[in-house]
Amino acid sequence: MRRQSANTAPALQKDAYYVLLTGDHAIGRIGLRILIAKLGPHIHMDEATDIDSMMQRLGSGPVDLLILDNNLPQAESFRLITRIRKEYPTVHVLIYTVHNELILAGRYLRTGVRGYLLKDSGETEVLGALSTIMAGKIYISDSLARHLADQKVDPRIHSFDSLSNREFEVVLQLVKGYPIAEIARILNMNTSTVRTHKNRVMKKLKVSNSIELITLAQKFQLLR
Template identity: 30%
Template sequence: MIRVYLVDDHELVRTGFRMLLQQHTDFSVVGEAGSGEQALAELRKTPADVVLCDLHLPGISGLEVTDRLTRSDSPARVIVVSAQEDGPLPRRVLAAGANGYLGKAAPAEELLRAIRDVARGKRYISAAVAQQMAISSLDTTGSPFEQLSVRELEVAMLLVQGLRMTVIADNLNLSSKTIATHKYHLFAKLGVNDIASLTRLALQHGLAAN
């Protein structure tokens, strides 16, 4: 029996995962959380083999959850399931210790295969994500977004999506002042002065879709 823990701030997504897994006798959903903080607290006392984790969470991000679980004595292996299939994030997540990465558009059978493979000690990267990583590796100049911190990268992506500062603050469970500070730092690191320039740079380096 593979014990699975679900982490996603959207209840409908967790419900969908849970209903899918309950249809198969080799899976057991042992818990779920809507935030990284809640997940880390519960996983200290809830044994799990595989953690399905969203990347964008309020407060602690999925990348931070992955990093903390990897550095702890938890036996749980992490699969990040995210709408973000390109750009620098998949590589950053895998470098942080994730055992799997696939997009939320992946078919159900692929998700089940990923969980089973990771539970057996393998690493699983969806074909779409692997292709994007291979393409980005051909860019010998590197991405300027690599120099951003995890939180700065998250804020940058949300700004590119056109979200207002107050909305980003609510999404990440941070103050508007903190978001403004992250914005200032990421603009300085990337050498941009406005959202339009940030968006063009993000498109150029695969952080956003046309």
């Protein structure tokens, strides 16, 4: 899959296209609105400021494209993406993030999202990503394409990708320095399950302690 050109908006096959912007920063949503409006008057936009209001909106009317800020609480959960894909299979999801986490981006794509876009992307790239997804294609940036290629030659990247989604979610909390009990609360798990996932993660990543895990996470830009 190659990155698509952003020179022109696609010729959409429908008279109306519905976009739901989900994020807790009004300025960011306003900026996206301005850009999306350039794609044509047939674009209809709505907003949600948290996951609960987003799910309510998904269930109350048509949505073709969900633009999700993964910095929102609960938005990091791959179970959320799985739920959206199951309950609303026709909705395309674009992850919109400030974090250049290519390992995370690749995992999101495998979960079923249609693209992963950085908030500091220029107008041309943003419009290109939106146009590509609206045309029914998957958007992959040049940097993400290189990362996906690197998976074949770097065994450490492969180790991260060998983690289950739940194990990966535990890693994201471990590298933030959260104790087992807090991770259990955040991920709605019991502490023994978190410990089991942690032990499996350490074995798969070939690290022996939290310092080594954090060092590896820093190398692959998983720390925030």
